[in-house]
Amino acid sequence: MNMRKYFAAFAGALLVVSACSAGSGGSAARKNTLTIEATGAPSFIRNFNPLSSSANSGTGGLLYEPLLVFTPVQPGKATPWLATGSTWADGGKKLTFTLRDKVQWSDGKPFSSKDVVYTFDTIKKYPDLNTKGIAFTSVTAPDARTVVLTFSSPAYARLSDIGGVTPVPQHSFGPQDPTKFTNPNPVTSGPYTLKSFAAQVYRFTKNPHYWQPAKVKVSDIEYPAYSPASFTTALSQGRIDWAGGFVANIDKIYTNKDKSHNKHWFPQDGIVALYLNLTKKPFDDVALRKAISTAIDRNALSTVAESGYEKPASPTGLVLPAFQSYLSPSYADAAFSTDVSAANTMLDQAGYPEGSDGVRNDKSGKPLAFSLVIPSGYVDWVTAAKLLQSQLKKVGIKVTPQGISAQDWVGKLKNGTFQMAIRGIAAGADPYFMYRGMLSSALTAPAG
Numbered sequence: 001m002n003m004r005k006y007f008a009a010f011a012g013a014l015l016v017v018s019a020c021s022a023g024s025g026g027s028a029a030r031k032n033t034l035t036i037e038a039t040g041a042p043s044f045i046r047n048f049n050p051l052s053s054s055a056n057s058g059t060g061g062l063l064y065e066p067l068l069v070f071t072p073v074q075p076g077k078a079t080p081w082l083a084t085g086s087t088w089a090d091g092g093k094k095l096t097f098t099l100r101d102k103v104q105w106s107d108g109k110p111f112s113s114k115d116v117v118y119t120f121d122t123i124k125k126y127p128d129l130n131t132k133g134i135a136f137t138s139v140t141a142p143d144a145r146t147v148v149l150t151f152s153s154p155a156y157a158r159l160s161d162i163g164g165v166t167p168v169p170q171h172s173f174g175p176q177d178p179t180k181f182t183n184p185n186p187v188t189s190g191p192y193t194l195k196s197f198a199a200q201v202y203r204f205t206k207n208p209h210y211w212q213p214a215k216v217k218v219s220d221i222e223y224p225a226y227s228p229a230s231f232t233t234a235l236s237q238g239r240i241d242w243a244g245g246f247v248a249n250i251d252k253i254y255t256n257k258d259k260s261h262n263k264h265w266f267p268q269d270g271i272v273a274l275y276l277n278l279t280k281k282p283f284d285d286v287a288l289r290k291a292i293s294t295a296i297d298r299n300a301l302s303t304v305a306e307s308g309y310e311k312p313a314s315p316t317g318l319v320l321p322a323f324q325s326y327l328s329p330s331y332a333d334a335a336f337s338t339d340v341s342a343a344n345t346m347l348d349q350a351g352y353p354e355g356s357d358g359v360r361n362d363k364s365g366k367p368l369a370f371s372l373v374i375p376s377g378y379v380d381w382v383t384a385a386k387l388l389q390s391q392l393k394k395v396g397i398k399v400t401p402q403g404i405s406a407q408d409w410v411g412k413l414k415n416g417t418f419q420m421a422i423r424g425i426a427a428g429a430d431p432y433f434m435y436r437g438m439l440s441s442a443l444t445a446p447a448g
Contacts, residue, residue, distance in 0.1 A: 033220040037234070037243040040377045041406060043199040043225050049183040050166040051122065051129045054410075057223060060166055062204060063188040067097055067116070068163030070429035078163060082111070082189065083147075086163060092154030095162065097147045104209040105169050106188040113141035118170035120149065128179050132161040133443045160429035191216045200225045228377040246380040248307050268322035268427065270434065271313045272381075274388065275413070275421040279447045282362040283419075287350035295343035295395045296388065298336050305384035312336055317434065319427045326431050343395045352396070360396035369398040372420040373412055376403030381422050416447030 038057035047055050050064040060066075067083035078086070083097040103111040120139040123130040138150045149162065172187040186194055191212075192204035204221040206213075226234055234240050236253045247253055255262050274296070276283040283289065298312035314320050315334045318327055352360040352368060360368045372388065374381040385401035392399050399420065404412075412418040428434050437443065 032218055033222055034218045035222050035224065035239065035241045037226050037231055037240045037245065038223060039406075040228055040231060040245055040375075041225055042227050042377075044197075044202060044223070045182070045199075046184045046197050046202075047182040048186040048194060049178065049181055050168060051119075051178055052182070053131055053414075055183075056202065058192070058204060058221065059186075061190065062192045062221065063186050063190045063194070064166040064168065065190045066164045066166050067099075068160070070160040070164060078159065082167065083163065086159065088156060090150075092156040093151045095149045095151070095155065095159075097149075097163075099145045099147065100211065101145060103189065103211045105172070106186075106193045106207045106209055107169075107172075108209050109169070109171060109187075110144075111167070111169075111189055112144045113147045114144075115170050116147045116167045117141045118173070119165060119167045120147075122168075122173075122178050123165070126177075126179050132164070133440070134158065134161055134165070135442075136162075157432050160433065192221060195220065228379055246306075246378065248379070250307075250309075266309060268319050270425050270427045271317065271319060272422060272424045273438075275418075275423050277416060277419055277421075277447075279416055280419060281364075282352075282368070285350065287346060288352065288368075291343045291346040291350070291395060292392065292397065293336075294339050294346065295392055295397075296336075297338045297391050299338070300387055300391070301384050305380050305387055307380075317438070318431055319434070322427065323431055340394050347395060354396045358393075358396060359398045367398065368396065369400070370419040371400050371402045372422070373402045373404055373409055373418050374422045375406040375409045377406065384422060 036057070044056055045054070048059045048063060049055050050060050065082050067081060068086065069079040069081050070077070071079075080100075082100055082103060084100050085098050087096045087098075088094065089096065097116070099111070099113060099116065105111055117139050120134075120136065123134065124136070124139075136149045136151050136155075138148075140148050142148060155162070167189065168183075169187045169189075173181065173183070184197075188194075188207055191207055191210045193207045195203040195205035197203075201222055201224040203223075206216055206219050210216060224234075224240075226240075228245075231240070231243070231245060232247055232253060235243055235247065236257065238258075250264055255264060274292075276289060276292070278284050302308065302310055302312050312335070314327070314331070315336055316327065316331050318324075320327065347360060351363050354360050355367065362368060372385050374385050376382065382401070382403060385399075385403075389399040389401055409421070413421060413423060425434055425437055428437070
């Protein structure tokens with residue numbers, strides 16, 4: 001099941017972080033506050049460690065910045081950030097970053113190559129933090145503005161992963177175990193610092209030591225917690241300026257209420273897939289997986305679950321049209337097709353007989369009955385799960401959707417304690433990264 005995911009909604013001018021809040025009710029104290037809904041979480045934990053996969057939204061980018069910036073909108077193009085540039089040598093086995101001069105942390109202390117070396121050494125020492133699987137042999141700092149990484153094999157293709165690392169301050173992180181450190185009072189490199197935190201809302205304010213202060217036009221940013229139901233209400237009432245999530249009837253609920261200012265956009269930032277746990281039988285059987293794929297009606301998922309906002313993705317896995325330039329003309333018209341009869345034939349031939357109750361059995365006689373986990377707050381995925389339940393029933397596979405908290409869902413995916421799941425896959429800087437994320441065993445660990 002491949003679908004693109006998420007819309008971004010904007011109230012007020014569509015101007016990145018230079019727009020003032022349009023949902024503040026006009027009070028002087030809130031004129032220059034941007035209100036963002038980003039996660040759909042009903043509450044927050046005070047985690048602003050950019051090396052943690054559980055950090056709160058805004059930690060990466062607003063509090064901590066990377067060496068280089070990459071975006072799927074400009075595939076393969078790097079924008080200098082904390083590093084002014086990078087240079088390859090030794091056939092792609094040596095990468096040198098030149099760091100930007102006169103950058104300070106939010107406490108006024110200088111940012112230097114020691115912080116970058118500390119960060120890379122940390123993700124090497126603690127594999128749990130190396131979520132991008134960056135493998136390097138050494139990292140050194142010849143001087144305060146230079147960082148050199150060496151690799152055992154050419155690493156040209158990994159530049160966006162390497163340059164996308166967000167350095168952390170050595171003096172602030174210190175000797176703590178970074179896998180457990182939540183960085184509750186972050187010392188930051190980005191345009192903002194933490195102003196206040198509560199379980200229901202946290203706020204950022206301008207970093208007085210930011211290296212490009214003239215570009216920070218919004219003085220404060222707040223992230224309130226919303227349940228899926230209250231999020232839609234808040235968006236329709238103009239209490240949110242920027243949001244990312246699924247809203248059925250977006251034009252009626254949001255856009256048409258103020259066509260001059262209320263806009264929505266579907267960023268081509270990845271695909272959504274049906275994940276099958278290959279460490280659990282019978283999902284290790286490619287014939288079963290192929291039959292499942294053949295039985296799925298992606299057009300129904302697109303029109304019903306996603307309200308027609310998103311089209312079924314290309315069988316190549318490329319996010320189109322963002323990566324159109326990478327698509328071979330021979331696959332220009334490639335499309336998934338649904339064939340329930342063919343899927344049933346595949347399962348018959350693969351040795352999955354149908355039982356008297358209509359549910360097929362695997363080769364050990366166990367029913368093909370599986371749970372499908374999704375975050376209960378993702379209303380479009382909940383609908384998609386119900387559709388999958390109906391579609392796979394036609395080929396003798398019993399699917400039971402299981403709505404759980406987003407935190408539990410992440411935990412099950414990380415630890416491999418699931419049978420079936422729906423999950424998004426980020427596009428990355430170019431197709432290599434999405435393919436690697438889906439297919440590389442270097443990014444896996446034993447279940448549990």
